[in-house]
Amino acid sequence: MFEGSFSTNATTSIVPFSLLAPLCLGGEIKVNSHQKTENKLFTQLVSDAGSCKLCPAMCDRAAVFSALNGSLAARVMFIGEAPGRKGADRTHVPFSGDQSGKNFDRFIASIGLGREEIFITSAALCNPRTDSGANRKPAKSEVANCSQFLRRAIEIIDPRVVVTLGSVALEALKKIKWHELNLKEASGKVHDWDDRLLVPIYHPSPQVLASHRREAAQLQDYQIVAQAIEQHRSSIALSRHPCDKAVPRVGGLPSIGTA
Ligand code: SF4
Numbered sequence: 001m002f003e004g005s006f007s008t009n010a011t012t013s014i015v016p017f018s019l020l021a022p023l024c025l026g027g028e029i030k031v032n033s034h035q036k037t038e039n040k041l042f043t044q045l046v047s048d049a050g051s052c053k054l055c056p057a058m059c060d061r062a063a064v065f066s067a068l069n070g071s072l073a074a075r076v077m078f079i080g081e082a083p084g085r086k087g088a089d090r091t092h093v094p095f096s097g098d099q100s101g102k103n104f105d106r107f108i109a110s111i112g113l114g115r116e117e118i119f120i121t122s123a124a125l126c127n128p129r130t131d132s133g134a135n136r137k138p139a140k141s142e143v144a145n146c147s148q149f150l151r152r153a154i155e156i157i158d159p160r161v162v163v164t165l166g167s168v169a170l171e172a173l174k175k176i177k178w179h180e181l182n183l184k185e186a187s188g189k190v191h192d193w194d195d196r197l198l199v200p201i202y203h204p205s206p207q208v209l210a211s212h213r214r215e216a217a218q219l220q221d222y223q224i225v226a227q228a229i230e231q232h233r234s235s236i237a238l239s240r241h242p243c244d245k246a247v248p249r250v251g252g253l254p255s256i257g258t259a
Contacts, residue, residue, distance in 0.1 A: 038072055041156045045149065049125050054145040063125035064088045065149065070119030076229060077159035078104075079150070079169040081203060082124040082138045089127035094120035095204070103204035103218075104165075110219050111226040121153050123172035137168060147175035154194075160232045162196050163225055166203030173198070187213075188221045190228045197228040 049063040064083040083089040087098035095104040108118070124138035124146045138146075150172060154162070164170040167183040177194040183202070191198045201221040202213035209215060 038156055041152070042072055045152050045156065049149050052125075052149075055126065055142045058126040058128060058142070061089065061126035063149070064092055064094060064127075065121065065125050065153075066092065068093045069121055071116060072119070072157055074117060074119040074157060075160045075232065076113070076118045076163065077154065077157060077161070078118055078120045078163045078165060079172065080120065080122040080165045081168040082122050083127040085127055085129060085133070085135050094122065100203070100205045103206070103209065107204055107218055107222045111222050119153075119157050119159065121150065123150065123169050125149055143168065143172050144175060147172060151176045160196055161225070161228045162193065162198045164198070164200045166208070170200045188224050190224060190231065197232060199225050199228050201225065
């Protein structure tokens with residue numbers, strides 16, 4: 001974690017690290033030492049994930065983990081199951097290029113959340129396939145192997161709100177910090193986890209929409225995500241840095257990407 005404080009060059013005010021956006025000092029965007037450290041750690045993480053061959057069944061797959069996964073300043077992290085064959089494994093952008101991605105975009109748009117405000121990763125960073133080439137769920141051992149990358153991503157980005165998409169992602173968090181939650185009972189509620197707000201919801205795949213959690217229920221779940229974001233915003237409202245302005249948007253939530 002990078003909780004702490006420092007004094008800016010321009011003023012003598014002390015600003016909590018966790019509240020800092022790219023600093024605007026006298027109209028300039030400046031990169032502070034915290035951001036440099038964050039960038040360095042992220043670059044190393046991308047490199048380590050990119051060269052990982054831990055899972056025997058995924059030696060010829062590439063991890064979907066790069067700057068395309070989202071903003072390091074994001075305060076909301078979504079965690080999916082694994083890249084899909086026709087989606088992220090092909091586009092290198094989580095939840096894009098397939099129907100799950102279209103559904104996901106529709107759901108976050110329903111609460112006024114933009115991709116530039118979030119970071120998306122998954123329990124397994126490589127695309128698991130059956131012998132015939134179809135998508136499959138990552139094995140428990142594969143999720144365990146990949147938990148080191150999930151742990152490091154959470155530490156670097158330090159999201160205030162974590163949203164798990166499906167049971168595999170919720171289970172994966174147990175490797176980072178134990179919890180007793182299961183998707184059926186915990187979905188659509190805000191929980192405390194690892195000093196963050198955790199909202200377990202269902203996966204946006206067409207199969208889940210057709211059989212487990214239909215459109216209306218999923219849209220309702222995203223309203224709970226919005227509530228968690230608002231809860232986080234309320235908790236920092238009194239200590240916000242003057243440069244870190246929320247920009248209200250018509251029909252949606254205030255911008256929370258750098259809150
Ligand atoms: S799924 Fe994760 S642990 Fe397994 S090979 Fe890919 S990057 Fe490595």
